[in-house]
Amino acid sequence: MTTRVFPWQKRPAADNGRSRRAVAQESEADGRMGGGVTEPMQQGPGGGTDAAGAGAASYSVRVEASGDGSTAAGRDIVHHYHYGAPAAPAPVHDPLAGVARGLAKEVRRRWQREEEHSRVQDPFPLPVRWQGAPAELLEHDETVQCLPAGSGSSRTDLSGDLRNVAEVYRRVASGRLVILGRAGSGKSVLAIRFVLDFLAAPSPSDRVPVIFSIGSWDPTAVALRDWLADRLLRDHPDLARRGPGGPTLAAALVNADLILPVLDGFDEIAEGLRREALEALNTVDLRLVLTSRRKEFADAVRAAHAPLVRAAGVELIDLTLDDVADYLPRTARPAGRGSGAGAVWDAVLAELRDQRTPGSRNLAQVLRTPLMIVLAQTMYSRTPERDPGELLNITRFPTGHSVEKHLLAGFVPTVYRRRVRERADTGPRQERWERDPERAERWLGYLAHHMARLGRDQQDLAWWQIGDSLPRPTRAAAVVMVTTLCVAVSAWLVGLFAYQVDLAESFLIGALLGPAAGIAFGAVYGVLACFGGGEFGPTHVRLRLPGTRGGIGRRPLHTFTYRFAIVLLGGFVLGVGSSSALTLNRVFFNGVPLTAALVKGTLFNMLGFGLIFGASAGLVFGLLAVLEAPLDVTSEATPIGLLSSNRATVIRQALVLGPMLALTIAFGGHPVVAVLQPFLGPMLWGDGYFIGAISGLGGALSYVFSFTAWGQWVVLSRVWLPLTGRLPWAIAAFLEDAYHRGVLRQAGAVYQFRHIRLQRHLSASFDHRQPDYPSATSSPHEDTRSGG
Numbered sequence: 001m002t003t004r005v006f007p008w009q010k011r012p013a014a015d016n017g018r019s020r021r022a023v024a025q026e027s028e029a030d031g032r033m034g035g036g037v038t039e040p041m042q043q044g045p046g047g048g049t050d051a052a053g054a055g056a057a058s059y060s061v062r063v064e065a066s067g068d069g070s071t072a073a074g075r076d077i078v079h080h081y082h083y084g085a086p087a088a089p090a091p092v093h094d095p096l097a098g099v100a101r102g103l104a105k106e107v108r109r110r111w112q113r114e115e116e117h118s119r120v121q122d123p124f125p126l127p128v129r130w131q132g133a134p135a136e137l138l139e140h141d142e143t144v145q146c147l148p149a150g151s152g153s154s155r156t157d158l159s160g161d162l163r164n165v166a167e168v169y170r171r172v173a174s175g176r177l178v179i180l181g182r183a184g185s186g187k188s189v190l191a192i193r194f195v196l197d198f199l200a201a202p203s204p205s206d207r208v209p210v211i212f213s214i215g216s217w218d219p220t221a222v223a224l225r226d227w228l229a230d231r232l233l234r235d236h237p238d239l240a241r242r243g244p245g246g247p248t249l250a251a252a253l254v255n256a257d258l259i260l261p262v263l264d265g266f267d268e269i270a271e272g273l274r275r276e277a278l279e280a281l282n283t284v285d286l287r288l289v290l291t292s293r294r295k296e297f298a299d300a301v302r303a304a305h306a307p308l309v310r311a312a313g314v315e316l317i318d319l320t321l322d323d324v325a326d327y328l329p330r331t332a333r334p335a336g337r338g339s340g341a342g343a344v345w346d347a348v349l350a351e352l353r354d355q356r357t358p359g360s361r362n363l364a365q366v367l368r369t370p371l372m373i374v375l376a377q378t379m380y381s382r383t384p385e386r387d388p389g390e391l392l393n394i395t396r397f398p399t400g401h402s403v404e405k406h407l408l409a410g411f412v413p414t415v416y417r418r419r420v421r422e423r424a425d426t427g428p429r430q431e432r433w434e435r436d437p438e439r440a441e442r443w444l445g446y447l448a449h450h451m452a453r454l455g456r457d458q459q460d461l462a463w464w465q466i467g468d469s470l471p472r473p474t475r476a477a478a479v480v481m482v483t484t485l486c487v488a489v490s491a492w493l494v495g496l497f498a499y500q501v502d503l504a505e506s507f508l509i510g511a512l513l514g515p516a517a518g519i520a521f522g523a524v525y526g527v528l529a530c531f532g533g534g535e536f537g538p539t540h541v542r543l544r545l546p547g548t549r550g551g552i553g554r555r556p557l558h559t560f561t562y563r564f565a566i567v568l569l570g571g572f573v574l575g576v577g578s579s580s581a582l583t584l585n586r587v588f589f590n591g592v593p594l595t596a597a598l599v600k601g602t603l604f605n606m607l608g609f610g611l612i613f614g615a616s617a618g619l620v621f622g623l624l625a626v627l628e629a630p631l632d633v634t635s636e637a638t639p640i641g642l643l644s645s646n647r648a649t650v651i652r653q654a655l656v657l658g659p660m661l662a663l664t665i666a667f668g669g670h671p672v673v674a675v676l677q678p679f680l681g682p683m684l685w686g687d688g689y690f691i692g693a694i695s696g697l698g699g700a701l702s703y704v705f706s707f708t709a710w711g712q713w714v715v716l717s718r719v720w721l722p723l724t725g726r727l728p729w730a731i732a733a734f735l736e737d738a739y740h741r742g743v744l745r746q747a748g749a750v751y752q753f754r755h756i757r758l759q760r761h762l763s764a765s766f767d768h769r770q771p772d773y774p775s776a777t778s779s780p781h782e783d784t785r786s787g788g
Contacts, residue, residue, distance in 0.1 A: 095243075095244070096243060096244055096249070096252055096253070096256060096258070099239070099243070099249050099252075099253065100208050100253060100258045103208050103210075103236065103239075103253070104199055104202070104208045106236065107195065107199065107208060107209070107210055108195070108196060108199040108200075110746075110748070111192050111195050111196055111211070112196060114192065114745060114746060115192055115193075115196065117739075117740075117742075117745075118189075118742065118745065118754075119742070120189060122331075123327075123330040123331060124327075124330075125162060126186070126319065126323065126327060126370045126373065126374075127161060127162065127319065127323055128161060128162040128185075128186040128189065128190050128316060128370065129161045129162075129316070129317050130158075130160075130161075130179075130181075130314040130315055130316045130317060131314065131315055131317055132155070132158060132313070132314060132315070133178060133180050133294075133313030133314055133315045134298075134313075134315070136301075137178075137180075137294075137297065137298055137301050137307055137313060138178070138307050138311065138312065138313045139307050139308070139309055139310055139311055139312075141155050141156060141312075143174070143309070143310055144156060144172065144173065144174050144176075144310055144311065144312045145173045145174075146173045146174055146310075156171060156172060156173075156312055157171060158171065158172075158312060158314050162186075162189075162190060162193055164197075165190055165193055165194045165197060166194055166197035166198040166200075166201070167197075168314075169194065169198070169289065172312045174287070174310035174311065174312070175260075175287030175288075176287060176288055176289075176290075176308060176309075176310050176311035176312070177288075177289045177290070177311060177312050177313070177314070178289075178290050178291075178292070178297070178308055178311050178312070178313035178314070179191070179289065179290070179291045179292075179313075179314055179315075179316070180291075180292055180293070180294040180297060180313060180314070180315040180316065181291070181293065181294070181315060181316035182293060182294065182316075182318075182369070183293075183369060183371070183757065184369040184370060184371025184372060184755060184757060185316040185318070185369050185370065185371075186316060186369070186370045186371075187264070187291040187292075187316065188264055188265075188291070188755075189370065190291075190316070191211055191262050191264050191289065191291055192211070194209065194262065194289065195209045195210075195211060195262060198260075206260075207257065207258055207259055207260035207287065208253075208258060208259055208260060209260040209262050209289075210232065210259055210260070210261060210262065211262045211264055211747070212228060212231050212261055212262065212263055212264065213264055213265055213268070213459050213460060213747060213752070214263040214264060214265055214266055214268070214269060214277075214290075215265045215266075215267075215268025215269055215458050215459050216458065216459070216460055217269060217277065218270075218273060219269075219273055219276045219277045219279075219280040220273065220276055223280075224280055224281065224284050224286075225251075225254050225255065225284065226251075228254050228259065228261055229248065229250045229251040229253075229254045230250075231748075232250035232253065232254070232259070233248060233250040234537075234748065234749050234750075235747075235748025235749050236250065236748075237642070237645075239253070257286065257287075260287055260288065260289070261286060261288045261289070262288070262289045262291075263288060263289065263290045263291070264291050265291060265292070265459065265756070266290055266291065266292035266296065266297060266300075267292045267293040267295075267296035267297065268458055268459060268756065271296075274296060274299065274300040274303070275300050275303035275304045277300070278300045278301065278303075278304045278306070278308065279304050279306075281308060282304075282306060282308065282309045290308060290311070294315060318368035318369065319367070319368050319369065319370070319373070321349075321352055321353060321364065324349070324352065324367050324373060325349050325352075325353075327373060327377075328345045328348075328349070328373065328376070328377055328381065329343075329344075329345050329346070329349075331377040331381040331382075332344050332345065332377075332380075332381040344380070344381070344387070344388065345380075345381075345388060347389055348363070348388050348389055348391065348392065351363075351392055352364050352367070357392065357394065358394050358398075359391075359392035359393060359394040359397065360392055362394075362397060362398075362399060362400040362402075362403055363391050363392060363400075363403060365400045366400050366403045366404055366407070371755055371757065372404060372407060375407040375408065375410075375411050376388065376391070376407060378411060378414055378415065378742075379407065379410045379411065379414050382414070383414060383417070391403060391406075405761070408757060408758060408761040409761065409765070411743075411758060412437070412440065412441045412444060412743060412758075412762070413437055413441065415741040415742060415743060416437035416440045416441070416741065417437060439728075440734075440738075441762070441765075442766070442769070443726070443727055443728060443734065444738065444743065444762050445762045445763065445765050445766030445769070446469070446726050446727065446766055447461060447466070447727075447762075448753065448759045448760070448762035448763035448766065449469075449762075449763045449766040449767065449770075450466065450468075450469035451759065451763070452759075452760070452763045453469070454468070458756075459747075459752045459753070459756060459759070460747070460750040460751075460752060461735075461744070461750055461751040461752060461753070462639075462749070462750045462751075463639055463642075463643055463713055463717070463732070463735070464536065464537055464538050464709035464710075464712070464713060466713070466716070466717045466721070466727075466731070467712050467713065467715070467716030467717050467720075467721070469721070469726075470716060470720065470721070472526075472529050474720075475525070475529070475712075475716065476522050476525050476526050476529065477522070478715055478716060478720060479518075479521055479522050479525045479706045480518040480519060480521065480522035481518065482518075482702070482705045482706060482715055483514075483517050483518040483520075483521040483522070483702040483705075483706055484514040484515050484517065484518030485514065486514075486517075486698050486701035486702045486705065487510070487513050487514045487516075487517040487518070487694070487698035487699075487701075487702060488510035488511060488513065488514030488515075488698075489510070489514075489698075490510075490694050490697040490698035490701065491506065491509050491510035491513050491514065491694045491698065492506055492507065492510045493697070494690065494693045494694050494697065495509060495510070495690075498690075498693060499687075499690055504589070505585075505589050508585055508588060508589050509581075509585055512581035512582075512584050512585055513577075513578060513581045513582075513694065513698075515581075516574075516577030516578055516580060516581040517574055517577060517578070517698060517699075517702060519577060520573040520574040520576070520577045521574070521702055521706050523573060524569070524573060525706060525707070536707060536708055536709045536712055537709055538642055538643075538646045538709045538710070538749070539646055539649050539650070539708070539709070567614075567617045567618040567621040567622075568614040568615065568617070568618040569614065571610075571613040571614035571615070571616065571617030571618060572610035572611070572613065572614035573610070574613050574614075574617070574695075574699070575606070575608075575609035575610035575611070575612060575613030575614060576606040576609065576610050578609050578613065578691070578695075579602060579605040579606045579608075579609040579610075580602065580606065582605075583598065583602040583605070586598075601681065601682065601683070604676075604680040604681060604683060605683055605685075607676070607680070608672060608673060608676050608680065608683050608685070611672055611676075612665060612668060612669045612672050612673075613665065613695065615668070615672075616661065616664040616665045616668050616669075617661065617699070619664060620657060620660045620661050620664055621657075623660070624653065624656070624657065638746055638748075638749065639735065639736075639746065639749060639750060639751055640732060640736055642749045643710070643713070643732060646708075646709060646710045647710050650704055650708050650710045650711065651704075653704070653708075654700045654701065654703075654704045657696075657699075657700045657703065658696045658697055658699075658700035658701075659696060660696075661692075661695060661696040661699050661700060662692040662693050662695060662696025662697070663692065663696070664692075665688070665691060665692040665695050665696070666688045666689045666691070666692030666693070667688070667692075669685055669688040669691065669692070670685070670688055673685045717731050718731060735751055738751075739751060742754060743758075
């Protein structure tokens with residue numbers, strides 16, 4: 001009789017040194033050779049704990065000889081596996097291990113700063129406790145403990161609280177843990193504390209825990225490992241270097257199982273994709289931590305007819321009235337209210353203990369989660385003029401839901417409350433949102449509305465995606481106008497100051513070349529947008545001299561070929577437009593009659609100009625790949641840091657691109673014309689240096705503002721949206737100020753609202769106040785749902 005060993009249960013022994021694929025191939029070959037019999041080997045102490053503390057039992061697979069006794073000259077073939085638990089990370093080269101150590105230090109530094117900024121410790125951390133998750137949502141405990149079939153087991157001890165969450169995780173032999181909880185119960189706070197505690201006392205075999213907001217993952221479009229690598233690359237640009245086992249260090253770390261994904265917000269995945277997401281998680285062999293609301297996770301389990309395999313689970317429980325009574329009085333400081341500061345909550349707490357009135361019962365139900373307690377202390381403990389007793393008013397707040405809406409609605413006005421500026425205050429001037437909190441709330445509502453309409457990164461507020469809140473035709477029109485202006489001004493400057501062209505002729509050349517270039521760039525942008533390429537992410541590279549250390553993730557030849565093919569088409573279209581513009585200049589300024597011969601010559605010129613511009617632009621943009629290297633490890637992937645580094649990189653690209661493009665067109669145009677003229681007849685090329693100078697200056701500026709993330713940010717977010725009153729002029733300062741006020745938090749290179757419920761409330765409020773805007777995908781009642 002053969003004991004079945006599931007695919008995820010087979011692991012090479014720690015001293016084997018073979019790849020998983022090699023072991024799987026050998027296992028498959030063994031199965032073809034004869035009847036595989038699985039026999040248990042001697043377990044280690046404590047039920048067979050491996051070097052990683054995974055509690056895996058060691059097994060051997062003995063392949064018996066076939067009927068004729070001819071298997072491998074009668075010798076038994078024995079393979080060893082670790083049962084159940086994912087193996088410890090395979091031995092890696094020192095460079096990759098060093099990268100993992102550096103990543104661990106950076107992850108810990110970032111989340112320490114974020115925890116300090118969120119004031120979780122002020123005045124002390126709220127107690128986050130849990131109980132075992134419902135058994136119907138979990139795997140069999142024997143499977144979680146990675147025990148062989150028939151072994152007796154007791155339920156894994158998962159008792160603990162916020163102070164020892166990392167210790168509790170280490171008790172899970174399979175290394176897979178689900179954390180469930182309701183609205184604002186502290187799942188995200190628990191995830192951050194887990195990462196910090198896990199990194200505070202690491203063991204040699206530990207992976208690097210990294211928090212990923214999983215709500216943006218589409219499991220039908222991107223494999224989990226690829227998505228994890230992309231998110232690592234976004235938040236840690238220095239991982240763009242080539243690495244062993246992957247095109248980038250980010251991919252190499254993921255493929256080597258050196259990352260412990262902490263997947264926050266499973267419930268934020270689109271409803272129609274949760275089953276597919278759970279099924280995809282069950283196909284990957286990764287240790288992980290997953291947080292979710294209970295209902296959404298339970299629905300996915302029922303739809304997939306399976307839980308998260310080999311995963312233990314806990315469910316966060318509500319805070320008690322004793323927790324509330326210990327916490328809230330200590331948040332009302334004497335400096336703001338006098339010696340009896342904590343007494344402001346005494347009457348409210350007395351009502352909560354008695355619960356004799358409907359208002360007290362409603363409030364008691366609301367103040368059961370860390371989120372609502374933090375909102376309450378922000379509104380009433382930090383503002384001496386407000387009385388928390390109003391929360392008991394049954395007329396104003398007939399239900400618990402109305403109390404929650406009041407707390408959510410009051411948070412932003414409270415943190416943006418007006419402050420009268422003293423005459424002696426010589427500091428920086430007050431920004432507009434400091435003088436007018438209503439505007440700040442409306443701008444935040446617009447951003448939340450935009451994020452709801454994206455339908456992808458529901459929680460990630462990325463500066464390079466803010467412009468996507470505008471319709472595609474509007475963005476294409478902006479590209480046309482900006483390119484027209486850049487090329488026209490370039491023609492005027494080159495004609496007037498470099499070539500002393502007559503003012504009228506120079507103006508006409510610019511007026512003709514500008515719109516031609518604008519239409520060409522707009523057409524290319526429109527094509528990219530239609531095929532899903534109209535969104536430009538931030539660059540993760542810098543320019544450096546050839547031969548210096550550090551290469552980009554993809555091979556330079558591959559990058560050169562890819563860019564040459566893409567830019568060739570755009571350059572050809574630009575050449576066609578330029579040829580038409582020069583012909584019109586001859587007609588309108590020089591008085592050349594518009595004849596059939598001129599039209600025929602113009603068509604030939606379009607072909608020649610297209611080849612010259614297309615080949616030159618493709619060559620230059622392809623050669624830029626040789627000068628690119630990943631950002632330094634010191635490059636800080638905060639939103640503002642990434643914006644600054646992209647601005648510097650794009651400016652350097654423009655300084656290199658302009659001269660290279662000008663010289664390539666100037667010196668490459670005459671040979672192309674000389675080759676084509678014998679076949680096409682006389683061609684109007686003229687002064688190649690004049691055309692090259694305009695093309696270099698105008699083309700570089702147009703590329704920067706039309707096809708880079710920083711350029712689109714400037715055009716759309718810094719100019720267009722403020723002009724229409726949707727966002728402030730100092731949008732970067734506004735976002736950073738919102739972060740310091742506690743409305744936003746930083747998650748690597750992006751911002752996120754402090755809580756998904758706050759984001760949904762602001763989005764719903766914006767929809768209500770601005771009925772002329774397209775409605776967000778969120779329903780009007782979605783503010784009652786929760787995030788972590």
